[in-house]
Amino acid sequence: MSNESDLQSNTESLAMPMLGKFDAQYRFDTNVAASNFATAKAVAAMPNQSMPTVQVNRDLVGKLTTPNYGPKMPPTRSFEVRNKKQNSARIITNCQNAFSELMHEIGNIATVHQKQEIAPAVTPSARYAAELPPAISAILDRQMPQTEFGMRWEPKFQVFYGSGKIFANNETTNTVPTHDLAHLLIGACGNLDWCPEGGQEEVRLAEYNAVFIENLFTYVYGHIVSDTYNRANVLNATITYMRWFVDVHYSPFPVSAEEAYRRFCWNMDIAAISRLSSLFFALKHAECVIPKYHDQIWELHFNTSDAPPPEQVAVICSA
Secondary structure, three states: OOOHHHHOOOOOOOOOOOOOEOOEEEEEOOOEEEEEEOOEEEEEEOOOOOOOOOEEEOOOOOOOOOOOOOOOOOOOOEEEOOOOOOOHHHHHHHHHHHHHHHHHHHOOOOOOOOOOOEEOOOOOOHHHHOOOOHHHHHHHOOOEEOOEEEEEEEOOEEEEEEOOEEEEEOOOOOOOHHHHHHHHHHHHHEOOOOOOOOOHHHHHHHHHHHHHHHHHHHHHHHHHHOOOOOHHHHHHHHHHHHHHHHHHHOOOOOOOHHHHHHHHHHOEOHHHHHHHHHHHHHHHHHHHHOOOHHHOOEEEEEEOOEOOOHHHHHHHHOO
């Protein structure tokens, strides 16, 4: 494996053009903002209020957290969305471009999409079946492509599914919607553990992968909106945090921090994660500009072949 300093070198970007479908449609209602593009849609129920100035907190050290959560630590540094009138689509575009360059630098560009195979209907376990919303149950009751993923996040119930797997939590959570989306993007764009179900090893590896991509996304977003973006700094901060995650937070971890990082870099579909990154940045921006977003219901469904344009997914954070 190349050492971390090699992977962190500030080489010229290998960024490639975004690929995928752009046959998008959207609709906007007073109480619900929706963006429908091919099989993808992002839905957010939100109040009709203006965007406030907010803080986005991400740190490198802090308290241990519960096993079903990614990063939640006391603030040591914050990124401020300084101008509440900043154009959402422009922010998402800038974040997506920066993220694509970063991923092409550290990842394996030879990976390919999952095939469009049809999988059997997902059969929720008994502990999930009674709590699933009817709309999600209807989706899971049918056969679907292995490439179809989706989630519904409520303050007291969260569920996400994809590639024949499902995870649900029927109680209040200390996670945020973008953490669940990070799990889905790992499942959609990498040959990696992504669903935190099964044995302890599978759960911990799934959390590592989701938290890694979540931190990359969040550092990119925070630095872009505060005009402090530096590719090397984002990668260094993420690697530092993930070493703490392996050595302290989830110790004993099934593999070393170096091995977990190597697996992540070599098993990501860079083209897919770059195209779909606009989903994360739109939802992250919504978390930062929508008052009491944590009290709302968020729902999103997509296919690995989608390429949601920033100007369309931006509608979810432009109430």
